[in-house]
Amino acid sequence: MQLSLGSDPRTDLLRRTQAALTGEYGRIVRPPDKRRDPVWTLVQGVIGARSKTRVSNDSTDRLLADYGSWEAVAQAPLEELVEALANQTFPEMSARRLKDCLTAIIEQRGAADLRHLSNLATEEAMAWLETLPGVARKISAQVMNTSTFDRRTMVIEGHHRRIMQRMGLVPAKADTLRAYNALMPIFPEEWSAADMDEHHLLLKKLGQSHCRPSRMACEACPVRPDCETGKAQDVA
């Protein structure tokens, strides 16, 4: 017998996780003025591999301020973009991906403009974004959820995936796409786009504080009662 979404124990676990994390860290709500234009959000994601969010935000703002438009960024010589992205962890790769991605949008849409996505269902819009160079599930979800599109989907980056794996909700070797496909059907139906964003931000916080890649502080972790890895330590 198939369980309905509401009765899935993993859904209740996610609700408890959200409550435990807001109890630990307080609410983390993205203010409306931090919901940026979808193209800005896409650029921030495309240049952001292994870079801190703050650094990528600054680089994205600076690119737009210096060139005046995303079309002008697309036309800039590659070497110039590498220099402009010197603060990113991988400037050459970021510059190449950025140029290729913006050029592909301009070729298809006539301008660096993603407004047509607002007419598509979220999964359809994400599939379109994932045809662009340098764009996979994390970035497509980021554009749809955290920009002014404000759609109900989940951004899954390294911290998020690692914690879900340790908690036992995602297979140990799952990549981002597999983790996304495992989690999306079990998120509480009542969670809005903003709730999904907050869940991601809270997990990121947990990944930076208690559940680090190489060091886990399970004894003080707020989600330990629901975590397979944390509970296993009780019987070890």
Ligand code: SF4
């Ligand atoms: S209990 Fe340990 S393994 Fe589980 S989420 Fe917390 S820190 Fe990570």
